[in-house]
Amino acid sequence: MEGKILTIFNELPKIEKGQKIVLGIDGLSRSGKTTLAKKIEHHLQEKNISVCIFHIDDYIVERKRRYNTNYEEWYEYYHLQWDAELLKHNLFKELKVSKELHLQNYDDNSDTQKLQVVTIPDTCFIIIEGVFLQRREWRRFYDYMIYLDCPKIKRFKRESDETQKNIEKFEKRYWRAEDYYMETVSPKEQADLVIQN
Template sequence: MEAFNKLLKQINLDVRQNKRFIFGIDGLSRSGKTTLTNMLLSMLSEREIEGIAIHLDDHIVERSKRYNTGCEEWHEYYYLQWDIERLRKTLFENLIHSEEIELPYYDNEKDQYIDKTLNLADKEIIIVEGIFLQREEWKSYLDYTVFIDCPRDVRFGRENSQTQENIEKFRNRYWKAEDFYMEKLRPEEKANLVISYFELLKESAGDGQ
């Protein structure tokens, strides 16, 4: 697939430059970000390139900081789901040069996070994957960003049936935040490469080889 050929050329180019490279995988909820991330990690492994993935959903804050805060639900999801400034300082500012960084990892069952050390020594490529990745506070730390384009109805269809029953939560919390992000920051325009979810699906099934 043409998009993946572009990615491979970019990876090979950046590895030859002998510096750590920061890949961003952006896209709305259920668009296939983790699928693409895993495919890239597999590609790197096949080429004996040291890579690691960081999933932003591992670093959200406790529920009390993102629910029932008095703000509108979409605002909670977009602005409060992560400690934006803390992640900028502890994660993004340290991606290029640090061999170890300390990050807050969220435990969903305990509704708390614990700081853990992430080892980046010898890593040639770091993939950061998450929704709203190209927000103004983080965008400049990414060397190359891919945005996965996937229609809302397809993404909603990928949710389990129980989750789909609470459609008001999607309307008031998730979709309004997504609309805000798409209209305000125009991530498709700013990304270095846009990949269709359907192309990704075909490639992951092995049809695009």
């Protein structure tokens, strides 16, 4: 992975004082997005560059809005898991123009969204990591996009033993949504850099 990190840093735009750069780390479930984001964050901090990381899964909606909605499960996951338009306006459009973001952060224990206020320094490398990041609502807001490519079976084996027992949920919900994303958005082709992981 260290060699890949160096490759990434040779590719990334250089940040200037007073500039914000938005990096997307896209990939399907369990492809290694969070791990890569942390490694990039560490590398940037060693160079005294301010970093803000946003995990797109922190901004999903309450369960009643994404389960048992009379839509197919894959549709719920892709189209209803996040309020894509709200995030476009409150997160993506504000990244480079606002010093302070007001976001609805999801709390899994209470199944509620709570207001989160995030301060962004004037000079900052902003990393957004998560699945489906290149959907049409959000794609134009990134300066650079990395796509982590990983085979489905390898990703599935990274799930806990308990989670793997419910393969039907993967087949109906997650994998069908992922197939839809791959077919309609072509994230590997759209990305600036594809990393095999």
